Amino acid sequence: MMKPLRAGDAAGEEFVALSEGTDGEDNLMKIGDMAKAFDVTLRALRFYEDKGLLSPIREGSARLYTRRDRARLKLVLLGRKLGFSLREVKQMIDLYDPTGSNAKQLRLTLDKSEKQLGRLQKQRTAIDEAIAELNKLMTEVRRRLSERTVASSNPG
Template sequence: MNMMRAGMPAATANDVPNEPGEELTRIGEMAKLFGVTLRTLRFYEDKGLLKPIRDGATRLYTHRDKARLKLILLGRKVGFSLRDVKQIMDLYDPAGSNMRQLKVTLDKSEKQLARLDRQRALLDEAIVDLQQLVSVVRGKLADGSVQNAAAN
């Protein structure tokens, strides 16, 4: 339930003022919308990744918070640390070209892609080894050589 509209004092708002009339989202709605827990949202807030507007004990999220959460979740999905995600997001300048942010994002993405490629190679090797083991075990079960091996 979007209860509040923008227009709160600047001291309680996010880093940048809300758009006039912007609908704000409560923490429970935000959690459902993105498939995360309330604890996760509070954790991201504690880490400085999200900065909801506070109305007493109520947390109200702006469009900007939603965009930031999408980036956080994407970063986590591809294996970035929260530190990396925060560094990338903190480089954003709404009035600038964001070239530095883009370069840092590209650098971190290329490094993570290389890590994932190495992990995939190790997984592929493990899969081949396991397939061979399964084949050997099935063969022994099929020809009864398990009983013979146990008798020895």
């Protein structure tokens, strides 16, 4: 069973709270720093903003990302890595309530995770079957190639 999405990576980094807590000026990140820190493009960050996944502070044309935005981006990237659509990721993280039990968020995350695990297991089966077929094909091609190489070197 998969764990609900948290702001850590699959290796189990410390949970990063998504609270609206106070973000001092030194906690804000510019878009270029954010892109570099998370190894994403500026375009990706703007796209995630357009989709409502991130809400940077705007100062003129500058985008400043808070601790909350960084935590949400970690969740987006983890969700994508696990094969969830951006829509699914948004549904899961938008249910987060820093003052509540988050039972609804956890139930939704568990439901979506179970479904995704089923899809991934089916994909694994299909990939394993394709690999087995490809190995059989390559064995047959090697055998035929070997026969023809031997036949052409021993003209009869």
